[in-house]
Structure formats: C-alpha cells, structure tokens
Amino acid sequence: MFSLESITDSIQNWLYSTFNPTMALILECAIVMLLAIGLFAILGLVLVLMERKVAARMQIRLGPNRVGPKGMFQTAADTLKLIMKEGLTPDGADKFLFNLAPFVVMIAAMLVLAPIAFAKGFQIWDINIGVLYISAVSSVSVIGILMAGWASNNKYSLLGAMRSGAQIVSYELSAGLSIISIVVLSGSLSISDIIASQQTGWWLFRGHIPAIIAFVIFIIAVTAETNRAPFDLAEAESELTAGFHTEYSGMKFALFFLAEYINIFIVCAIGATLFLGGWMPLHIGHWQAFNHIMDYIPSSLWFLGKTFFLIFLIMWFRWTFPRLRIDQLLNLEWKYLLPISMFNLLLVTVIAIMGWYF
Amino acid sequence: MYRETQIINDSRKISSNGEDTGEGELVINVGPQHPATHGVLHLVITLQGETIQKVEPHLGYIHRSIEKMCESLSYRQFIYVTSRMDYLSSHINNHGCALCVEKGLQIEVPPRAQVIRVLMDELTRIASHELWWGAMAMDLGAFTPFFYAFRERETINDIMEETCGARLTMNYMVPGGVMYDIHPNFQKRVKDFIQLFRSKIDEYDDLVTGNIIFQNRTKGIGVLSKEDAISYGCSGPVARASGVHCDIRKLYPYEVYNKVEFDEILETAGDSFARYLVRVKELKQSVRIVEQLIDNIPDGDFQAKTKAVLKLPKGEFYSIVETARGELGVYIVSEGATTPYRIKFRSPGFSNLSALDHLSRGHKIGDLMAIMGTLDLVIPDIDR
Numbered sequence: 001m002f003s004l005e006s007i008t009d010s011i012q013n014w015l016y017s018t019f020n021p022t023m024a025l026i027l028e029c030a031i032v033m034l035l036a037i038g039l040f041a042i043l044g045l046v047l048v049l050m051e052r053k054v055a056a057r058m059q060i061r062l063g064p065n066r067v068g069p070k071g072m073f074q075t076a077a078d079t080l081k082l083i084m085k086e087g088l089t090p091d092g093a094d095k096f097l098f099n100l101a102p103f104v105v106m107i108a109a110m111l112v113l114a115p116i117a118f119a120k121g122f123q124i125w126d127i128n129i130g131v132l133y134i135s136a137v138s139s140v141s142v143i144g145i146l147m148a149g150w151a152s153n154n155k156y157s158l159l160g161a162m163r164s165g166a167q168i169v170s171y172e173l174s175a176g177l178s179i180i181s182i183v184v185l186s187g188s189l190s191i192s193d194i195i196a197s198q199q200t201g202w203w204l205f206r207g208h209i210p211a212i213i214a215f216v217i218f219i220i221a222v223t224a225e226t227n228r229a230p231f232d233l234a235e236a237e238s239e240l241t242a243g244f245h246t247e248y249s250g251m252k253f254a255l256f257f258l259a260e261y262i263n264i265f266i267v268c269a270i271g272a273t274l275f276l277g278g279w280m281p282l283h284i285g286h287w288q289a290f291n292h293i294m295d296y297i298p299s300s301l302w303f304l305g306k307t308f309f310l311i312f313l314i315m316w317f318r319w320t321f322p323r324l325r326i327d328q329l330l331n332l333e334w335k336y337l338l339p340i341s342m343f344n345l346l347l348v349t350v351i352a353i354m355g356w357y358f
Numbered sequence: 359m360y361r362e363t364q365i366i367n368d369s370r371k372i373s374s375n376g377e378d379t380g381e382g383e384l385v386i387n388v389g390p391q392h393p394a395t396h397g398v399l400h401l402v403i404t405l406q407g408e409t410i411q412k413v414e415p416h417l418g419y420i421h422r423s424i425e426k427m428c429e430s431l432s433y434r435q436f437i438y439v440t441s442r443m444d445y446l447s448s449h450i451n452n453h454g455c456a457l458c459v460e461k462g463l464q465i466e467v468p469p470r471a472q473v474i475r476v477l478m479d480e481l482t483r484i485a486s487h488e489l490w491w492g493a494m495a496m497d498l499g500a501f502t503p504f505f506y507a508f509r510e511r512e513t514i515n516d517i518m519e520e521t522c523g524a525r526l527t528m529n530y531m532v533p534g535g536v537m538y539d540i541h542p543n544f545q546k547r548v549k550d551f552i553q554l555f556r557s558k559i560d561e562y563d564d565l566v567t568g569n570i571i572f573q574n575r576t577k578g579i580g581v582l583s584k585e586d587a588i589s590y591g592c593s594g595p596v597a598r599a600s601g602v603h604c605d606i607r608k609l610y611p612y613e614v615y616n617k618v619e620f621d622e623i624l625e626t627a628g629d630s631f632a633r634y635l636v637r638v639k640e641l642k643q644s645v646r647i648v649e650q651l652i653d654n655i656p657d658g659d660f661q662a663k664t665k666a667v668l669k670l671p672k673g674e675f676y677s678i679v680e681t682a683r684g685e686l687g688v689y690i691v692s693e694g695a696t697t698p699y700r701i702k703f704r705s706p707g708f709s710n711l712s713a714l715d716h717l718s719r720g721h722k723i724g725d726l727m728a729i730m731g732t733l734d735l736v737i738p739d740i741d742r
Contacts, residue, residue, distance in 0.1 A: 055501075058502055059501070059502050059504075059505040059506075060505055060506070060509060061505060155384060155386045156386070159386075159408070159723070229499055230499065230571060232499070233724075236499065236724070237393050238393050238394040238496065238497045238498070238499060238727050239394060239723050239724055239726075239727055240723075241392060241393060319501060319502050320500070320502060320565075321499075321500060321569065321571055322495060322498035322499045322500040322566075322569060322571050322572050322575060323498060323499025323500070323571075323575075323724070324571055324574075324575070325574075325575060325722055325724040325725065326408055326722060326724065327408075327722065328571075328574055328575075
C-alpha cells in the first residue's frame with residue numbers, strides 16, 4: 001500500500017544525522033508548525049468556498065463565480081479584505097479578554113489537530129490516549145466563546161455565549177459516549193490503533209446497528225458542538241444579530257470564522273477516523289480483486305474523501321433545516337440523545353464482549 | 359423613552375423606557391436595525407433569562423406622513439403614494455383608494471377593468487404570501503426556502519413589469535378602471551405561471567410545512583384566542599387563524615369577488631402554525647381565483663370615461679379591501695374640492711402588531727421571531 005512513512009522517516013533520519021538531537025527536534029517542530037499553519041490557511045479557504053458553493057447549489061443559484069476561474073479565489077479575496085479592515089475594540093469592553101478570545105478559540109481548534117492521522121504514516125503526534133485527548137481539548141473552545149461573549153459588553157453577545165456554553169457542555173456528553181462505543185469495539189484509545197483495527201472493515205459496518213446509531217448521534221452532537229445550523233443558536237442571526245461575535249471585526253472576526261471551519265474539519269476527521277476507518281481503504285470481505293484495486297488509491301485520498309463527505313453532510317443540514325429553540329435543543333440532548341447513547345453503549349459493550357461484530 | 363428627561367441616579371435600575379426593572383431582568387433592543395424585523399421596527403424586549411416578560415414596539419422610524427401628503431394631492435395623484443404603504447400589496451392599496459373615489463363619484467367600472475383588477479389583486483396576494491413564506495422560514499433559521507419562494511415570485515414580478523411597467527410599486531389602478539390595457543402576453547404568461555406554481559407548491563410543504571423542527575417551533579406558540587383577535591382588531595390571515603370570519607372578499611364582496619368560487623380559509627388553533635397554514639392555503643385559493651378569471655376577461659373598455667379634474671362631493675366616504683395582510687380601510691372626508699380634506703387609512707399591520715406583546719409574553723426569544731414572522735409585518739404599512 002502507498003505510504004508516506006518512507007518520506008517522513010527519511011526526513012527524520014536526515015535531520016538526526018545532520019544536527020544534534022535537540023536541534024533536530026526543534027527543527028521537526030518548526031516543520032510541523034509550518035505544515036499545520038499552511039493546512040489551516042488552505043482548509044479555511046477551501047471550506048468557505050465549498051460552503052458557499054454547496055449553499056448556492058441547494059438554493060438554485062450560482063454562488064461566487066467572479067474572482068478567478070469559477071470563483072476559486074473568492075475566499076482569498078475575502079481574506080485579504082478582512083486583513084485590511086480595522087479590528088475595532090468597543091468602548092467598555094474588557095480589552096484584554098476581548099482581544100484574547102479569538103486566539104483561544106483558534107488555538108483550541110489547532111490543538112485538536114495533533115493526533116489526527118491524515119494518511120498512512122502521516123500523523124503529528126501518535127499519542128496513546130488520542131481519543132481522550134481530543135475529547136478533552138475540543139471542549140476548551142467554549143472558554144474562548146464565553147470570553148468573547150462576556151468581554152464584548154454586549155447583550156446579544158452575552159446571550160449567545162451563554163447559549164453556546166450550555167449547548168457545548170451538553171452535547172459533549174453524547175459525542176463522548178459515541179466515541180467511547182468505538183473505543184470499546186476497538187479496545188484502544190490510540191488513533192492509530194483504532195484505524196489499524198478497521199483493516200478488515202469499517203466499524204460503521206462491522207458494529208451492527210448500535211454502531212450506526214452511535215454514528216448518527218455523533219454527527220448530530222458534533223453539529224451542535226461546532227455551533228452549526230440547525231443548532232447555531234450561539235449566533236442565531238435572526239435573534240441575536242451575530243451572537244457572541246457581534247462586536248468583532250476584521251481579522252479577529254476572521255479568526256472566529258476560520259476556527260468554525262477548522263472545527264468542522266476536525267470533528268469530521270474524527271468521525272471519519274472512528275467510524276469510517278480513517279485512511280483505510282474500503283475492503284469488502286473476500287473480494288480479493290476489489291480489495292487490491294482499492295489499495296491502489298492513496299490513503300490520504302481515502303481520508304480526505306471520507307472527511308469531506310461528512311463535511312458535506314453537515315453543510316447539507318445547515319442549508320435545509322430551520323433552527324431549534326434553546327429549550328428544544330437542550331431537551332433533545334438530555335431527554336433523547338443522552339439516554340439513547342447510554343443504552344447504545346451498553347449494547348456495544350455486549351457486542352464487543354461476546355465478539356458478535358464481523 | 360419619550361418622556362421628559364429624568365436624572366438617572368442609578369443607571370443599572372433604569373431600563374431604556376425609564377421604568378424600573380425587576381431583579382435579574384435584561385432589556386434588549388431588537389431593531390431599528392436588526393436582521394429579524396424586516397425593516398425599521400424597534401422592539402424593546404424585557405427578558406428574564408431567555409423568557410420574554412414584555413415587548414414594547416416603538417414606531418415612527420419610517421413615518422412619511424402619507425396621509426398628510428395625500429391631502430395635498432388630487433384624487434388621481436394620491437393613489438400613487440399609497441403604493442408605498444404596504445409595498446407588498448401595492449395593487450390592493452391602489453384598489454382600495456380607487457374604490458373609495460369611485461364610490462364618491464359614483465363611477466361604474468367597466469367589467470373588463472373589474473376582472474383585470476381582481477386578477478392583479480390575486481397575483482399580488484400570491485407574490486406577497488410567497489415573500490412572507492420565504493422570510494418566515496428565514497426568521498426561523500432556514501435560508502433555502504427564501505430562494506425557492508423568490509423563484510416563483512420573480513415570475514409574477516415579470517408579469518407585472520410587462521403590463522404595469524413596474525415590479526413593486528405598480529400604480530396601475532386609476533379611478534374608473536386601470537391605467538392601460540393588459541399586455542398581449544399577459545394571459546399566456548399567467549397561465550404559464552399557474553402551471554409552474556402548481557408543479558412547485560408541493561415543494562413548499564416538503565421543505566417547510568412537514569419539517570418536524572418547524573412544527574415544533576410554531577405549534578402552540580403565540581396563541582391568539584378568537585375573542586382576543588377581535589378585541590385587538592386583528593384582520594386577515596392572523597384573525598382567520600383564530601377562527602374569525604373576516605375575509606372582506608366574502609363579507610363585503612367588491613368587483614367580481616361574488617362571481618368567483620373560492621374558500622375562506624379558517625383555522626381554529628390560533629397559534630403560529632395555524633397562521634402559517636392559513637397563508638399557505640390562501641396561496642392555492644388565489645391561484646383558483648386567477649384560474650377562473652384568466653380565460654374570462656370580458657371585452658370592452660379598460661377604463662370608464664371620467665372628467666379630467668375629479669371633484670368628490672361634500673361628504674365622507676369609506677371603502678374596504680382585503681390586502682394580503684388583512685383589512686385595509688380608506689376613509690376620505692371631502693369638502694367638495696379637488697383634493698381630499700382629510701384621509702385616513704386603517705392599515706391591517708398596525709392592529710396586528712398591537713397583539714404582539716400579548717402573544718409573546720412568557721415565550722422565548724426564538725419564539726418572538728416565529729410570532730413576528732407569522733404576523734407578517736410590513737413596517738411602512740404600520741408607520742405610513
């Protein structure tokens with residue numbers, strides 16, 4: 001199978017043979033940092049353009065089509081505009097927290113990127129508690145949102161931030177329980193082990209109906225966690241103008257905007273890793289020829305394909321459904337999703353202990 | 359807010375309207391510039407957490423003294439100003455004014471003009487309800503329906519543009535009939551529209567009406583009882599959703615409304631979903647009226663012969679029409695001159711807005727948007 005391991009290994013060997021170990025480590029960190037920032041910039045541009053194109057397609061219109069071929073550079077132009085705009089800090093705002101908040105949200109999004117495997121042998125940090133790390137760090141972003149809402153000294157922002165706090169804390173639970181059901185099946189918290197356990201088939205198909213239920217709950221919960229419609233109460237523009245980022249402008253607003261899309265990418269990447277086998281190609285039972293052909297498709301394409309499929313799903317929700325009300329949102333979580341996912345976890349555990357999965 | 363200046367000792371205790379707020383209450387201003395109010399309505403909302411304690415609408419941001427302006431314009435000219443009141447049913451506003459002047463002058467409108475007027479009214483009603491449907495879904499956070507609604511609405515605007523020369527403020531009705539004859543393409547294009555509309559109307563139900571989130575957001579929200587609807591003076595779809603039999607086209611038929619078959623849609627629930635259903639069903643009824651009339655436009659004059667300068671006899675004249683929002687009353691006091699002595703419009707939006715506080719108390723902020731959406735407020739109609 002095509003693997004990036006040889007390339008990454010050769011870079012590491014070259015670094016360690018040329019420099020002393022400390023220097024080599026620092027250089028490695030620098031390379032990873034540059035790659036991560038580059039990835040963020042590209043992801044932001046691509047995902048915003050994708051959202052606008054998907055929205056246009058669903059709304060019987062064309063979408064951006066003026067800047068560059070088929071509007072490809074539209075988002076780059078938008079970014080340029082946002083960089084050149086003045087970042088206002090309102091009078092009466094808590095200036096330190098107000099300016100800190102976008103960076104907290106952004107850094108929280110960046111941290112979650114670490115244990116994600118982009119392709120075979122292409123993972124920043126193969127930590128042995130990868131799933132636990134992701135669940136822990138992804139909830140940090142709520143602090144940034146609360147900070148932004150409080151520091152803005154604006155009633156809309158405050159309401160939006162409070163909504164967001166209640167929402168993210170609630171939906172963390174069922175997202176966590178869905179993730180645990182895959183941990184139970186694969187018997188490991190490490191991302192690379194979870195992917196390796198799906199060599200013969202993806203957990204979505206091997207785990208019977210409970211795995212499918214866990215997947216559906218996971219998708220609903222992460223849509224809510226990333227504050228996307230129909231759960232976008234934190235910014236609900238018809239109620240709260242723009243919610244927690246009402247007072248932000250220029251690059252500070254762009255950071256929130258970027259963090260939203262990075263978060264979508266990350267949760268979809270996690271979904272693809274846990275339920276759809278990450279970079280593992282699609283293998284069907286004993287169809288040797290089919291499996292062999294699938295192996296020829298590079299693993300990075302498998303990973304990105306699955307992730308972008310899930311991203312499309314989440315965008316599809318946004319442009320189809322009306323928004324929920326705050327009490328309905330919390331009812332959905334505490335009265336339906338949480339009990340279902342708890343019971344589902346029990347079923348998954350039984351399946352895992354009895355070895356009933358394929 | 360508009361009281362005399364007071365010295366505020368403890369600013370935390372004073373809300374924007376100068377009254378003391380209770381413990382833990384939060385006063386927020388929705389509007390005059392806010393994505394939810396579709397115009398320049400200013401709502402001062404007192405909140406307890408997310409629950410609404412009180413809603414206070416502040417009007418006047420788009421007041422253009424249309425009534426006063428009309429008093430200095432002749433009986434032909436003042437009709438054009440009224441297109442700017444409820445700009446989504448401008449034909450029907452013009453129609454109401456023309457009816458009132460015709461009543462005063464006792465002009466007999468030719469049958470052809472009557473049918474054209476009713477056709478235009480109903481097309482306007484469809485266009486208005488289409489826009490409301492899209493905007494209502496957008497208030498609840500669904501953007502896509504807006505574009506689907508505009509797909510059909512554009513067709514109507516094109517038809518209007520061809521015949522009247524304008525897409526929004528048509529100014530097509532004149533005392534004694536209509537300004538021009540219909541365009542030769544009119545009948546064909548209206549039939550095309552009906553065909554398009556019939557094939558697309560089910561999409562509306564698929565996209566919004568049947569949606570579980572939409573139903574949860576609107577059912578049981580903002581319940582207006584029949585008695586309250588009457589006492590607040592509500593009219594149009596808002597009152598009909600509460601079971602009030604109030605369709606002017608049925609009660610006091612004007613033009614050819616007594617010759618066409620259509621149903622007055624009545625719902626009894628009185629909540630936001632009932633108001634939604636009434637409008638969606640009215641769309642189909644309007645198409646029914648258009649279908650009956652489009653092949654039966656009688657030949658003849660499109661305008662009655664009138665004098666160059668109209669002078670209403672001394673007296674008071676009142677006429678009512680059913681706009682897309684409810685009952686529009688036009689009241690003219692004449693001293694026998696070429697301009698009205700006094701004009702008063704009874705606009706449906708104003709009375710419907712007055713029920714907003716009653717409807718939204720105890721609900722959440724999100725519900726306020728659902729209630730405002732189903733009241734179908736057009737702010738220039740309220741302020742005039």
